[in-house]
Each structure stands twice: as structure tokens, then as C-alpha cells.
Amino acid sequence: MTRWKVLPREQCQGIRNFVVQYILQCSNSEEALKTHRTLLNKLNLVLISVLKQEWPHNWPTFINEIISACHSSLTICENNMIILRLLSEEVFDYSAEQMTSTKTRSLKTTMCAEFAQIFKLCQEILNSATQPTLIKATLETLLRFCNWIPLGYIFETSLIETLRTRFLEAPEFRNITLQCLTEIGGLQTGGPDRLNTYDEQLVKMFTEVLTSISNIIPLDMDLRTTYPQSNSRDQEFIQNLALFLCNFYGMHLPLIENLPNRDFLTHGHFYLIRISQIDDREIFKITLDYWLKLVQELYEEMQSLPISDMSTMSLGLMGGGAPNPALLTNFPLRKHKYNEVLSNLRIVMIEKMVRPEEVLVVENDEGEIVREFVKETDTVQLYKTIRECLVYLTHLDVVDTEQIMTEKLARQVDGSEWSWHNCNVLCWAIGSISLAMNEETEKRFLVTVIKDLLGLTEMKRGKDNKAVVASNIMYIVGQYPRFLKAHWKFLKTVVNKLFEFMHESHEGVQDMACDTFIKIAKQCRRHFVALQPSESEPFIEEIIRNLGKITCDLTPQQVHTFYEACGYMVAAQGNRNQQERLLSELMAIPNAAWDEIIKQATVNPGILQDADTIKIIGNIMKTNVSACSSIGPYFFPQIGRLYNDMLQMYAATSQLISEAVAREGEIATKMPRVRGLRTIKKEILKLVETFVDKAEDLQAVRTQMVPQLLDSVLVDYNRNVPGARDAEVLKTMSAMISKLGGLMEDQVPVIMENVFECTLDMINKDFSEFPEHRVEFFNLLRAINLHCFPALLKLDNRQFKFVIDSCLWASKHDNRDVETAGLNMCLELITNIAEKTDVQTSNAFFNQFFITILQDVFFVLADQDHKAGFKTQSQLLMRLFNFVHPSDGTQPKIQGPIYQPDQAQPGTSNREFLGNFVSTLLQNAFGNLTPVQITAFVEALFALNNQYDKFRLTLRDFLISLREFAGDNAELYLVEKEERERDAKAAEHERRSKVGGLLKPSELEEEEL
Template sequence: MAAEKLRDLSQPMDVALLDATVAAFYGTGSKEERTAADQILRDLQNNPDMWLQVVHILQNSKNLNTKFFALQNLVLFTSVVLEGVIKYRWNALPVEQRDGMKNYISEVIVQLSSNETSFREERLYVNKLNIILVQILKHEWPARWRSFIPDLVAAAKTSETICENCMAILKLETLLKFFPMPSYRNLTLQCLTEVGALNFGDFYNVQYVNMYNVFMVQLQTILPPTTNIPEAYAHGNSEEQAFIQNLALFFTSFFKFHIRVLESTQENISALLMGLEYLINISYVDETEVCLDYWNSFVLELFDAHNNLENPAVTANMMGLPMPLLPSVVDGIGAQLLQRRQLYAVPLSKLRMLMICRMAKPEEVLIVEDENGNIVRETMKDNDVLVQYKIMRETLIYLSHLDHEDTEKQENRFLVMVIRDLLNLCEMTKGKDNKAVIASNIMYVVGQYPRFLRAHWKFLKTVVNKLFEFMHETHPGVQDMACDTFLKIVQKCKRKFVIVQVGENEPFVSELLSGLATTVADLEPHQIHTFYESVGHMIQAESDVQKREEYLQRLMLLPNQKWSEIIAQARQSVDFLKDQDVIRTVLNILQTNTSVASALGTFFLSQISVIFLDMLNVYKMYSELISSSISSGGPFASKTSYVKLLRSVKRETLKLIETFLDKAEDQPQIGKQFVPPMMDPVLGDYARNVPDARESEVLSLFATIINKYKGAMIDDVPRIFEAIFQCTLEMITKNFEDYPEHRLKFFSLLRAIATHCFPALIRLSSQQLKLVMDSIIWAFRHTERNIAETGLNLLLEMLKNFQASEFCNQFYRTYFVTIEQEIFAVLTDTFHKPGFKLHVLVLQHLFCLVESGLLTEPLWDAATIPYPYPNNAMFVREYTIKLLGTSFPNMTAAEVTQFVDGLLESRNDLSTFKNHIRDFLVQSKEFSAQDNKDLYAEEAAAQRERERQRMLSIPGLIAPNEIQDEMVDS
């Protein structure tokens, strides 16, 4: 009866009875029982409907052997299907049965694989399930199970053991044979790429590496290593191109997380090097920028390890080794790092060639004319290309440090060969456009290697003479680049031009000055200014005073002759100065002087003394012309080309004086010689002029003078204050838009006075001081960041200086409450977020001061507050609670009180004080929890500075011409 009951498959099987039959077959019963059980099981296996009972058996059986028996039937069934015996049985099943079986087997696999113990104990069972899953996949993919790979990836992300089993499924031979190769490689690659970003630990890494090795075997048959991948990509269809792009993602993802595992065993190294070879070839494809990011991180990691060879502690920390280190461990680390560099020697050499061949373009510079007719440089930036350039350049620099010889970093061999070839190419090439391109290449290359030029005089002289030739080439851009390159080279090699070199009769600068007129004959005015600045740097390097003065006179001979002619004509008829061509010539002469002054500094004294008084007279005359033109012609008169030209001369006069005084050494006699004569022609003129005719450069000039001569200017501050303060405030406080240049420069001047001439501010009347404080408050309320920041810095200077003065109580009794109220107003206003750092410093100063005991007089007004406070700290606490409670009705009294108490408690710890305020701003809902980058701008700036210091510590990361140092030649 039992046997007949089991053989009847028209209804769900009695699983308990089947378990007993299987148990009897495996030896728990008598011989007769085992024989009977064997016959029953054979009959069931031969029954074509047996597979329909499989899911039912798997769900209800308690016997592992029974489950195997059921699975064998399912395997048998699917294999029969594949052989074509019952080819269409699966597809003939109802959808519910197909989905039920597919989902059930998937769930059982996940359930058994998710637990380490069950996964190990029932590994054979899981392997059977994997095979069955793939057999089902063959019928379901792609039409009914296109999500197989995404499903596999999603499962793999949940645990280490599930991920290991997913890798095992992908390695199944039946899967490899079933999928069409393009589909298999793309689907497998997709899975490997996504799962490769996971990191479950060393055991998982080993399993993943095994899968990687299997994939590499397959890849070499699909895409042989000798394939020209860029060409294959260019001529491939969309699917083939997608495969190469996915291959790049796979390699970069895999190597990022698992390269150390591949390095650790000899049998994996060949697969590792093969993968790197593929990735280098793929990197030549234009659409694979992801490779460049990976190469940068890969080379940086090798460089950091190499760079820290002298610091084993840093290297050990990177490798996760315990401290302190034994000497034997230190030696072992060094040997291991050297071994890694040797391992990657060939790929790194090929990578250097890749970076050189595919180097992106740096930023481009155009020469344009601005609204005032001045020639300026405008940088054109393609952000994507520029980012790519910076990554590749940085990578190549790291590669250079890892192996100088392979990068051919020896400057003499590299430069002489390149420049020689370029010079020869320039001679051979036909057509001005082509010659110009080669010329720009020559100039760019020589400008990058000042150290080499300093060490090879003949080569340096050849280069400079070639630049002089290019200065006569009128092709657009060539002359500009020649002058710029000349300046760059002179700044770094200036000493070489003022000494007599071996085999020569005179210094190069003397030879240059003799042919000066011929050299600059074809240059535009702005190019001449650059050239004169370059020669000024040469002259500055001359230590002999007499020779230096002689060179300066020879340099300025042409502009001085022209200046003398103009002044002589003006003495005959002042109207001569009104001619527009004369005005342009005057402007050009002044600009030439400014260029030389910027290079010579103090040594320009003799030259500026020659033209100074006449220059002030011209300034005064042009100022009167401007003022009368604007007075008679109305506000639009200031926009006419004639008035603009006149104002350009005034501005250049102020710029020349400011440049000289700023660059000159701190010698009081220079200030005494030049400042008094300017008081009326410059300051008086500013006060007398109509607003539209006042030059903002006057404000910056006197700010420079005060910053330069500091306390020596105290007696002049009242005169300066009287001339500029009231009239400038009237210009800039009507709104936040008019006279933008005057705004910033005005507050910069005030800050200079507060910093260096504070006693002069103390002497102001109370009304004048109130005007100063009102203007400071107005400044930090400004929505223009530079103006607000300058106002806040000025306020801090004032607060500190008054705290240290005998007027401390008087000042703070008048302004403490007002300042606190105004600072809280801008602090909690999202328009002023960039000022957060300075807002915090001002508040910290106020809260520290009030607790310091320095304020001995009450801050509150006894006339309005009927009861006295025990001390100023208690008054400030209650005032602040009331102020914030009124301003933020959405916050409870307890929240406000807690914030104010926190300010007082953390006042001596800036970091805690700052974080406390940040938390309040978010809590008050004035600032969102996400967009708060301005609140952390100080920390971000510190991070940028740390990054800059790191870059400075690695030669080459910052270009020599970007490092602001004066490289003095030996």
C-alpha cells in the first residue's frame, strides 16, 4: 500500500512516507526493506511527472537525502529538456508554477548561503541548487529573466557568503557554455564591476580574485592582449564600445579594492600584470576618463609609500602594522616597497608614455582690450579639460619621482634635444601660421626650466636672442608670448645678465641696452611695458650702485627724452597737453615707469625724482579738465572717450607713486620726500572734485602710504581724514551699488589708520568717531563680500585697540550693545554667511571682554533700566537672551538661555565657541542643515593650505613660475 501510495503522483506526495523510504534505502532498515525502497525510488525517477513533486518535497522533507533525491529528479528533468526528449515541457507549464519554482530555489539558495554554518555544512546541496538555478535560467533568459545579473548583484551585496556563492554561479561551466559570448562577457563584467566595489574581508577577496582569474582567461579569448583597443573601439558597434567602457570600470573598481591580494601570490601576479596591460591600452580611448582617475590614485599610493621610505612609522601606519617597529620590521618594509616598485616597473613605464601622449591642454590665455582701452590677458577655461590636464600632469610628476631615468628627467639631455629639434623645425617650416605655432612651443618649453637655463649661459643667451627675434614677428600672439617668456626667464635668471660671462666683454644687460631701440621697435605699448619690466629686474640684480644707476639711465633714456619734450612744449602752451595723442603718449610713458618701478623698488628713486613734480602738475591740470568737463557736460561726460583718457593718466600717476612707495624699502626719508608734495595736488584735488571725478586710487595710495610708514603718518591723518572721509561717505552710503571701487578702498584706508595710526582716531571728536563707527557698521552690513570682510576686520582692529587704551570704558559704554546687536543681525542673516568666521571673532572678543573685569563702568543705561545689575556679564547675558528671544520667536526661552550660557562658558575656546554658534544657527532654522559650506569656510581654507603645503613638498607639483619666490642665482 505504501509503495502504491508513493507511485500515485496525481496528488501531493506523502513526504513523511518518502522520507522513510529514503531512510530505508540508505541502510536504516532490513535488506528486504532496502531492496523494496530501491525499487520504489527507481520507479519514481522513471516517472516523467516526478519533477512536479520536487518543490513540494523540498518544502516539507526533514531528510537531507530526500532533498538530494528530489533535486536529482529536477536535474534529470532539465537535462532531458536540453537533450530534446521533452523539449517543451518547461515552457508548457503554467506561469505560476514556473515562477514558483524559480523563486523558491532562489530563496533556498539565499537562505542557505546567508549563514556561514549552513553554507559550509550544506555546500553540496547549495551547489546542486546553483546548477538547477542555471538550468532554469537557460529557459527564462532573456525574455522572462532579464534581471538575472542585477538580482545576482543585489544578493551579493548582502553578505560575504552569499557573495562567494554568486561568484561560484558565475564560474559554472554550464553558464559559460549557455550564454552567447557577447552577452556572457557583458553580464559577467557588469556583475564583477558592481560586486568588485564591495569589501567583505580577506576571505572574500580571495574568492573574488579566483573569479577574476577565470574572467581573465575568458577575456584573452574574447579580446586578445595584442588587440589595438583604441582602433577596435573606434570601429566597433555600440555594444562593443559599451563592453570596453565596462571593462575599464571593472578593472579600475577591482584594482582599487583587491590589488594587494593579487600582489601577494606569485600565481596571481601574471593575471595582475595582464589586467594592467589591458587597462593601459583602454586608457588610450578618448571616452575612458575613469582610467585617468584610477591611474592618479594608483601612482599616488606608490609614490606615498616610496616617499615615506625614510619614515617607517608613516609607512607602517599605512600598512596597518603595530607600533613600535623592530629594526627587522623596518628593513622588511623597505624591501617590500622596493619589490613593489620593481613589480610595476614595466606598467609604470608604459603609463608614462600614456600620460605624455594623451596629455590634455592647459588653460588658454587670450590678449584682449578692456573697456578702458587697456590690453589685458583673459584666461579661457574649459573646466572639464582643465581638470583632466591637472590630473594627468600630477600623475606624470609622481611617475617622474618614482623613476627619474625612465622619465628622462635629465634636463640637459631633454631640453637640448627638444629645443634643438624645435629650432630646426622652425627653420624648415613654411608659412607664418606654422612658424608661429612652433615658436609658441619653443617659448613655452624654455619658460618651464629656469634652473637649467641658469646653469647653461650659452644656451640661455641663445634662447633670449631667439625671443628677441620673435618680438619682431607680427603674427598674432607671438610677440605677447615672447615678451611674457622673456619676463619669466629674467625673473628667475636675472643675476646671469649683469655679470661678465666667460668669453664676453660686457654683461648682457649692457649689450641689450645698446640695441634697445631696435629690439622694441615692432612691439605694441603693452608689450614694451613688459619688456621694460624685464630689464628692470636685470638692473635690480646689479649690486654696484654706480653701474645700476648707469643702466637705469640708459633704460629710461627714450621715455625720458619724450617726457622732456612734452613738458617743454607744455611750458610754451598748456593747451599742448590737451591733445589726445599727447595724452596717450603721457599715459604710455607713465605705464613704462610703473613697470620699471615694480621691478626696481627702492632703486627707482633717481628716476621717479626726475619726473615727480612735473607729473603732479600734469595730474592737477588733467584733474581740472575732467572736473570742468563733468560739471558742464553732466554725469554722461564721465563716459566720453576724452574724459576716460584723461582719467587713465590720473590713475596711472597714482599707480606709479603707489607702486614705487610700496616696493621701496622702508626708508622714512622717502616718505618725507614724496608725501608732502602730494597733499594738495592729490588729496586737495580729491576733496574739491565732483564725485564722478574722484579717483578711488587716491584712497588705495594713502592706505599704502600709512601701511608703509605707519606711526610716522599720525600727524597727517587729520588732513587725510578731512579730505576724504565725509565726501567719500556721501558717495557710498546712498545705496549699495554706486562707486564700488571707492567702497572697498575707503574701508581699507580706514583699517590702515586704525592699525597703524590709532592715536589719531582717539583725537577725533565724539561726532567724528560716531561717523567712523557708523561707517564700519554700514560696511559689514554690505552684501559685497570684500567690503563686508574689510569692515569686520576694521571693527576687530578698533575693538582691540580701544580695549588696550585709556578710553576703553568710554568707548564700550557707547558702542558695546550696538555692536553686539548689529553682529547678531548679520550673523543670523543668510546674506552674510561668508562673514561667519569674523562674526564669531567679534562675538568672542565681546564675551571675553565682558568677563575679563576690564570694563569697570556699567554698560547699561541707568536712565532706562531702573535696577542695577550685579555686573556687566549678567547684564550682557540677560540683554542677549532678550535680544535673541525677540528675534527668534520659534525658539523656546530655555533654548535661547541655553545658547547664551553656552557662549559665556565656551568663550575662551574658539573651536567650541564657533561650533556652539553653528548649532544655534541650524536650530534657529535660519540656516538649513545641508547648505552650510560658508560656516565651515575657515576649515576648508585650512585644508586647502595643508594641500598646498603638501604640493610644495613634492617638487614639480607646483610649477616654478607659480611659486612666489625670488630665485637668486649663484
């Protein structure tokens, strides 16, 4: 895998022959095959690795040899089928990230060219062999070929007939033949507009297989009860049947829709309904993807009709007059062929609904109702897909959807279907279709739902039952902000109900009440500060007035959420005087507690040693942070009120920490009291950072906040022992510099003086200590380089070299965040030097650092542990080559020499020096490379340094060809992956924004609701 090219040719030949002979020896009889199965599996993989190096250029006869060997023995033939399967997988399924693009293309071309004789061999075996293991191995190999071989091999031979016969007549091959037929059923043939001979064969295959399936599984069989008792082969068959139907319908549905016999359409879909009902998440996911595709297509067809045509057609259907004859060519729509299927599907989707992210009260494995802590990403994704499917189903027939949900809710109320699970899934489904109905329908539907659920809360006895219903009410109301905004009294009733739930002691209910409150506060914020009809004051006034009573049973964390929620309302008050009054009243309780502590501390500083006082101060700061995060720039009066006392508190707590460390050593920083004091410091910094991030009057921040902050924070950081230095100081400095930009230029020297060397000294001993400081240190350097670059140039030579060394050191770090920050800073720094400094400064910089940076970039590029940084590494290398000799012919950015006098003759061009230097570097590092390979690679780096995509591809192919990168190379393909994901995300958002309800209310701006 890694050193093959270094071996002399005769040794390569010897190893190759040895492996082949050993494989033949281990597979020349049934007994040998059984005895050596494990070893043989390994030998087969070794042969594939050799083939990737040798075939076709050094071993052009391989395919002929393997086919000839098949005729010598049935067991050798069986193992050779496995080798051909592995080769197909390697070339067509896994090659992208294992081989260079040229090599991959070459192997695919060769495989396709040689395929005729492989296919002929497979057919011979399937038509004449009787040995089950050989037939199975051949079918498994054929299965791997199905997705890439030319269509002619499938449709112009007897292959489909052979497979169908095996399916019908040999139960032991039923699963593998059905998998092959599934692959064939998913192939693109003549397309929906014309029926060609390939399509005819596909339809024939499908109808005959479906007919035979009805003899195996009766259509009315309830798979929910029979599936769990089935043996593993029968269970596998059900899964394969799901794949077969989904694959075929997914690709060729119009062919079946147009058949005169409708049974092949409806029966197949009812099988899928039965399969979807099975309690098996993996099987359900298979069918779910198909259902989503179907309902989306049916919806899009409905949308493609002009609105006038749709309304006329609806009138005709409802007895309001005959539809326009011109429309009958389009009628019935495809969706009408599926009425019964879709109605059943709505029930399936409701009953299969999984827990949304917003629901925090769940039933655990022991059947208890508890607070949910861990998010299951699989469940979150499944919820999104089911939700999308239900939204489309609602659009396709809103009356049927409403009726099914209302009837199911009635059965919860009358107790006939009551259970925690049934109540949950129904309510999650109801919450998932917000905005999919028109406003009038939504209003009628929701009034019924909430009324029934509130009645259910009163009716049910027992805390668990009440907690389940309460959680469902909160989830549903949180999903329907449009309804709440349009019905003020209902909104007020709901919020008051949430306030009631905030006193409910059952695990998770209070959390959910607070989470729902903040969601409603965010989406309906203006309604809380406006004077509503028949009200004597805005509702926010009542909330703030009763804030103490409402939150008295909440934990501190829940109180912080409550303050953040109220903050959204305060920020929505447009009148500045009113807003400042509301802010003052909102913060009255924490401010009173703060004032009392400050007053007591002035008289007796010792109270700051008290554990309860420390906890209270921490919570006051956290409350301010929460409120500031939602109130934003309007928080200025409040932070102004606290600012000076807050910085004095910072200094006082810092003094106490230092004294504790001096008394007890660095172990003191781990003690509960000192940790509590550090929390106060961190929260003070977090409050400043949060406010600065939201601030709009930057000049006021610079003059009124920055000087005092730096005075309080920097010297304290510098003189503390390493264990007592807070990474948050570095984070806050980065935030200040990023937000205020050039306004902070004159402050950079004092920041660097106090944090640079002392932090560097903490982190340069190894790669593991002080992980948070590492990340924030490099983020700070990056922020200075990006936003205050001139200040960086004013550092003395020693400090400047420290900066460069630090950033190169970071690029080799095993912490991804540190590595990323280091690489990005290096890239941004050389760009700034080349483009924003005078020629003299630029020449001096590159003369001193160009080669050092280049060597370090090549070091991390060739290091397997640093594949994750490939995107930035390649950008950095391209920039270095471009600065020396741009491939577009423009003037080089670097005018002076990049080498020292002892490295090259005076007058040597940078282009010549760089080419020779890199060639020597690579030759010394990789002895297996030929001079021709190295020269071609280096020339490509010069030729492509203006085209990032081609430069990156060349670099990636080179790394893979080194064989140093055998294994998982996914991270070398990160750019393509990111681009695909970004494009897909944008297209997905565009698609979802066009269908009412596909974007959740929380994903929409308030104005869009």
C-alpha cells in the same frame, strides 16, 4: 524644512501619515508607479525631510514599517528601496552641512543599529526577485550602503557571491553590479601585511571578475577606435571598469602583486593603459589618479633604499659586477614588475599631455592657430597631474623616458608623425620634466631637442607651422633655467631668438616671446649683469642699447612686460653706481618722450587735450610702473626725477577733467578723452603706490614724497564731482598708511577730512553704486585702525560715530569684499579699544556702542545672505562675550556698564544684562525656540568664549537648528575648510620639494635651481 518644530504634534503626525499613505497609493501597482513617477520622486524627498525631523525619537518604528510594507507589493518594495537609498545618502553623504553635529551622530547610530533587517531584505530580493526594475533599485540602494556598513555584512554573508553571479549572468545589471563590486573592492580590510579571510574573498572576487571581463573585452582591443562607436551602456561599462580596477588596485595592489599568476597584475594594468588611451577626458582623469598613486609609490620604494645599495644594484644590472647578495632580498624592486606597463604609460602620458598655463599659442576649434585668452582651470589642473606623473616616470627610468621623447621628436622632424597637436603635446611633455634628470643628462637631452626644433623652424613653411614650433621652443627654454644658467652661449642664443620672435606678426607669438623673456630674466637675472667669459660687456648693456629696435614691433602692453623683465636684471646689479647708470639708460626712451611733453605743455597747455598725447603720457606712466614693480627700492632715482612734474601733470589733467564735467555734466567722465586723462591720474597714483610698497627708506618717503602727494591729491578728490573721484586715491592712502604706519599718524586727520564724508555720501544711498570706492573706503578705514589707531581716537565724536556706523553698515553689505572689510575692522577696532586705551575711553566706547554692535552681529549671523562672513561674525561675537565675562576666569576687559540707564536697573552686572538681552532678542526673533533651548545656547556662549573652535561649533549647530539655514551651509564650515586646505597645501609643498622636478623652476628661488 523651516517651520516643522512650530507645528503642534497632532499636525506633524497628520502630515506624516498623509505623506506615507500618498506614497503607498502612488506605488501600489506598476501602472501607478509609471504614472506618478515624478510626483513620487518629490513625495519621497518630502518623506526624507520629515524623517530628518522625526526619526528616531518621534518615529522609532519607521524601519520596521518600511520593511513590512515591502512584503505587500513588489512595486511598493521597489519605491521603498529608493526611500532607503535616499535616507542613506542624507545621513551618511550630505548630513555634515545640513544637520547639527548631535543630530547627525544620532541618525548614523540609529541607521547602523537597524541595519540588520534592511540588509536581510536586500539579500532576499537579490536572491529571489525576477523583476528587473526592483533588482536594479535594490542594487542601487546597496551601492549607497557599501561605504559605511560593517564589513561583516559584506564578507560573512553570500553578498559578494550574489553580486558576482548577477555580474556574470545578467548583462542588464552588469554596470550596477560592477559599481557595487567597485565599492567593495575599495574597502580597507586586513591591510598589506597579512592575508585574512576577507582579503581572500576580495582576491577571489577580483580574479573571477577580471577573467570574465577578458571574455567581454579582448585585451588587445584598441578602445580608441571601438569606444566612440559603442552604445551608452557599453561606454558606461568601460568607465565602471576603469573605476573597478583603479579602486581595487589602489587599495589592495600588494595582494595581486603577490599572486603566483602575474597575469592578474599585468592584464588589469594593460586594460587601464587601453582605457587611458581613449579620447575621453573624464575617463582619463579616473585612470590618471590611479597612475599617479602607483608611480609615486614605486618611486618612494626606490628612494627608501640606501644610496650605496642603489648604486651597487645599478652596477650589477648594467654588467658592472654582481650585486651584493644581501640586496637580493629587496630585488627585484616593485618597479621592475611594471617595466613594460610603465614604458607604455610614458607614451600615454606624453600623448595625453595638455596645454600648460605658459603656452599662449593654441589651435582653436576651427583648426586655426590663434592667441589663447581664457584659462581653463580644468586644463590647468589636469596639466599639473599629468606633469607630476611624468616626473615620477622619468625618475623611475630616465633612459626610457629620454629614448621615447627623442624618438617621437625624430618622427616630428622626418614628418612621419608631424602635426600641430603631436608637436605640441610632445614639447609640453618635454617642458614638464625640467629638473627631473641630472644635469648631464638634461644637457645632452636639451641640446638635441632645441637643435631639432630650431631645424624644424627653418624646415617648415607657412606662418602657422612656424608659429607652432616657435611657441614650443619658447615654452621649453622657459622651463629649463638651470640649463640656461650653466650654458651662457646657449642662454644668449635663446634670448636673441626671443628677440627675433618679438618681430613675428603671428597672433600670440610676440606675447609668448615677452612672457618667456620675463621668465628667463627673473630666473637668470644675475647672468645678464655679470661679465661672461669671451664677452666684452654684460649682456644687459647690449639689450638696453638696442631696446628701441627690439621692441619696435611690440604693443604697448608687451613693451611694459619687456621693461619689467629688464628691471629684474637692473635690480640684480650689486654696484650702486652701475645700477643707477643702467636704470637711467633703461628709462632713456620714456624719459625723453616725457621731457618733450612737459616742455611743450609748459609753452602750450592745450596739448594735453590731444588724444594721442594723452595716450603717450598714459603709456609712459605704465612703463614706469612696470619697471618699478621689478626694480623695487632701487627705482628711487627715477621716481625722484619725475616726481614734481608728475604731480603737476596730475593737477593739470584733473583741472581738464573738472572743466569737462562743468561744461558737459557728469556724462563727461564716460567720454574717451576724459577717460584717457583719468588713466594718467590712476597710473601716477599706481606708480607712487608701487614704489611705496617696495620702499626701504620709509623716513625718506615720509618727508620727501608724502607732503607733496597729499597736497596734490586730497583737495582735488574732495572738490571733484563724485563721478570724477578716483578710487585709486583711497587705495594709495591705504598703501601709504599700511607701509609707513605710525609715521603717517599726523596725516590721518587731513586724509579723513578730505575723503571721509564725501566718499560716504557717494556710497550710503544704496548697495550698488561706486563699487570700487566702497571696497577701498573700508580698506582705508581698516588700515587707519590697524596702523594709526591713536589717530582714530583723535577724531571728533561726530566723525568717530560715522566710522563705527560705516563699519557696521559694511558688515551688512551684499558685496563680499565690503562685508569682509567691515567685519574685520569692527573686530580689530573693539580689540584695539579694549587693549590699547585707558579704562575711561574703553568704558565710554562700550557703553555707547556695545549693544549696537551686538545686535548687528546677530542680524547678519541669522541672515542667509551673509553666511560667507560666518568665520569673522563668530569671532566678533565671541570677543564681545569674552570682554564681558571671560570663561577662563580672568578680569573682564569691560569695567563699566554696557547698557543705558533706561535698559536695566543700576548695579545690574554686565553678565546678567547680556544674558537677558540676548535671550529676549532671540525669543522675539525666533518664536519656534523654547526658553530651554535659548538658555542653554546663551550659557554655552558664556562658557566657551575662550575656545574658538567649540564656540563656533555651538553657534553653527544653533543656526542650523533654526531651520533658517536649510540649503547650502558650506560657508558655515569655511574655517575647517581653510584649515584643511592650508595643512594640505603645506604637506603637498613639503612632499613635492623632496622630488627633483615636482616643483616647477618658476616655483623655486634662483638659488635653489
